[in-house]
Amino acid sequence: MLENYKQNGGFDEMLDGSGATRAHYRKFRSLLEEIAPDDFSQRRRSVDLSFLRQGITFNVYGDEKGAEKIFPFDLIPRIIPAGEWEFLERGLTQRITALNLFLHDIYHDQKILKDGVIPPFYVLSGKHFRREFVNFKVPQNIHIHLCGTDLIRGPAGQWMVLEDNGRCPSGVSYLLENRRAMKRSFPGMFGAIGVQPVEHYPQELLKMLQYIAPGGVADPVVVLLTPGSHNSAYFEHTYLARQMGIEIVEGRDLMVQDDCVFMRTTKGLRQVHVIYRRIDDDFLDPTVFRRDSALGVPGIIRAYRQGNVSLANSIGTGIADDKAMYYFVPRIIKYYLGQDPVIQNVPTWLASEEADRKYILENLEKLVVKAANESGGYGMLMGPKATREEIAKFRGLIASDPRNYIAQPMILLSQHPTEVAGQFEGRHIDLRPYIIYGEKITIVPSGLTRVALRKGSLVVNSSQGGGSKDTWVLYGEE
C-alpha cells in the first residue's frame, strides 16, 4: 500500500534519507501490506461514520448553522520508539518543572526579575499576568497542572518546542478516541507491534485533581466546569467528565455562599472542592475579571483565595505561555534548574527589542509572526506564503504594539505518510503530548499528532483544515 510513497524533502518520519523504512516503522509497514486497499478504505469509512455517530465533533466558530464537523482522522499512525520518547519525556518534565518554579517565583519573590534574568517589563506587561494573585499560595504549590506542549521536528529531525499551552490545553479526548478507533480498525497490530497504552489518562487526571483538594477534605467533590454545550471543545468536556465519573457543570450550576462553592442539585446544594475549569481566567468570575462574563461564577475567586476550593489550572498561568515569555524559557530552565534545555526552542525574535524588531521588519517575508496571546493559528502571519497586503498589515501591527509580537523562522515541519484521496502522500505534522502535574509528573506515552492535510501547508490547527493521527509510542526501538 505504501510502495508509491516517496520522500519529498524535509524530514520524513517513516523513511530515512536513503528512502529505506526506519526501524520503528518496519513492523507496522509489513502488517499494513497484508491489508487490501479496499479493506483499508472500508475501515476508514467505518471510523469516520463512527466518529460522526458518536458526535466526536467540534463546532466551527463563525459557521452560521453551528455545523459540527468531525475532526478528520488519518489511519496511518505516527510511531515513536521508546528511546526517543524517554528523551521527550525528560524534556517535557524539565520544562513543566521549570515553568512551575517560574510561576511560583513571579507570583511571590520575583527573584528571576530582580536577578535580571528576565526584564520585568515582559512579565508585568503580560496580558495574562494576574497582579491580583501576587503572594497567593496555590494548593500544593502547583500552578500548571495540565500542559499541552506543542512539539515539532525540523528538517534534520531535531525536536523543538513550538509553544507551551499552560492555560486550558485541549485535544486529549481526540488522543483517546483516536486510539480506540485504531484498536477497532487494526486489532491485530497492537500486540504484534507493542504499543504502550494510553487508557489510564482519565484516572491520572482524576488522581491529580483529588491531590490538589483543599486540605482536610477526605473525599473531595471534583467537577469539570465547561463554558457550555456551544463551546467548540464541549465534546471533550463531557468525554473527560464521563471517563472520570465526575459532574460536568456550567457556571449557572454553581454558586458561592460563605466563601464556599456549591452546585445546585435536585437534592439541594452540594459543596464542590476541586474544579477542573475549562474556562479562561477572564471569564471565571465576573466580580473580579470580565464584568460581562455570563459563563463564570460570582465569588468563585474569593472562595479560591480562602482555600475552600482548588482550581486546575491555577489563575494566571497564561503568563507562562505568552509567546514573548516563550523566548525566555531556556533561561528560566537554566535559572531554576541549572540545566540546559533538553528540547530546544525554535529561534525567536522579540519585536519589542530594538535589534530584533529591525531584523523582523526587514525580513517579514521570510518569517512567521505570531501574536503573543493568540492561539489556534489565529493572529499569525506566514511570511513566505503571505500577500503584500498581509505583510503590510503586520508591519503596521508590529510597529504599533511590539510587545504583542514575536517572529520565528519558517520551519519545514517533518512529514508523515497520510492518506489523501486513496493515495499516500507526505503531510506536515506536529505533536502535542499531555502533561499532568500532580503528586508526580505523568505524561501518557502518546500525544495528539496533528497533520496539515493541505499539500505543503504547515498549519495543523483543526480550525485551519488540520486533521489528526494516532500516536504510538513503542515498548522498544522497533
Added chain:
Amino acid sequence: MLSRVANSLYWMSRYIERADNTARLVDTSLQLLLDIRNLDEQHLANQWLPIVQAAGDEEAFSKLHPKATGAAVTEFLVFQPENPNSIVQCISQARENARMARDQISIELWEELNRLYLFVRSAEARQIWKQSPSDFFSEIKAASMHLTGIAYATLLQNEGWWFTQAGRFLERADKTSRILDVRHQSLPAKGLPGAISQTEALEWAAILRSCSAWDAYKSLYGADVHPVRVTQFLMLSEDFPRSIRFCAAQLNTALRKISGVPEGRFVNDAERHAGRLLAELQFTTAEEIFERGLHPFVDDLQIKFNRIGDALFEAYFFLSFAAQGEADFVQQEEQQQQGAPHLANDRSGWLVGKPDAPCDANTRFCH
C-alpha cells in the same frame, strides 16, 4: 444530580416521546384519508385541522399556513423549522438536551439519538419522505422504540432515570389525551354517543392506531369500534402502556422514586397533583367522562398535566437559593486589592526595549 442535568434528561425523553407521537398521528391520518372517498377542500380541512389541534400548535400553524391542506399540515408537523414541535425540531431538541446530559447517559443511547438526528436532517430523509411517508414514519417510530429499549437496557436506574420516566409518561399522557380528543366534534357535547357511521368507525380506529392500541383493543373488545370503549381503553385501562391512567401511575411512581416519599403522602406539588390525578382516573368510569363531555374532560386533563410539569420545575429544576449579591463580591475584591502587597514593579535599572543580553546561543540555530 445537578438540577440542570435533571431538567435536560426530563426534556430529552419528553421530546423523543413527542416526536414519536406526532409521527404516529400524522402517519395514521395519512392512511385514513386513503379510505375516505369524496373529499372536497372543506372536508379535507375538517380532517387535518384537528390533527394540528391535537399537536397543540394551532396558533403557530395558522401564522404559517393559510389553509389546512394535507401538504401544509404534514410539512408543519414533520419538517417545519419554525414549529418547535415538528418531528425534526423535537429530535434536534432531544439531542441538544442529551448533549447537555451527555455524562449521564450511555454511549449506546447517545449514538442512536445522534444517528436519528443526522438522519432527519439529511437529504436522504426528505427523499424517503417523498417516496413513501409511511416508510419515513416507520423509521421515526422504530428509532423511538429503539431509544426506549436502549434506555431500559443500558441506563442506570438512578435519579436521572426517574426524571426521564417522568418526562416520558407525562408527555405520553398528554399526547394520548390529545389524540383521543381529535374526533370530539362528531360527538354530542354531553352524554353517551349512540351508534356511529362506518366512516366514523374508521376514524375512531385511526385513533387507536395512532396510539398503537389497535391490537390490544381488539383482544379486549373485538373489532367493534365505539367511542365509549375507545375512551374507556385509552383513558382508563390499567394495563395498556399508552393509556392515560397507566401513564399517570408510572409518573406517580417516578416522582416517588425521585423523592423517596411513600404512596399516600407528598412533599411537593408535583407529587400532590400527580397523586390526585391518578386517584381520579382510578375511580372514574367512561360513562362519567361522557356525562361531562369528552372534550371538557380532556381540556381539564391538560390543565392538570401542565400543573404537574410546572410543579416539577419548581420542585427540582428551579432552585432559587439566595446567592450572595455580586456587589458584595466586587466590594470585597476591591478591598482585597488595596490590602495586597506591592509587587516588584520597579523598573528602574531596566532599559525597557533594549536587549539586555545576546539571545541564548542555543535558541539560534537555524537562521
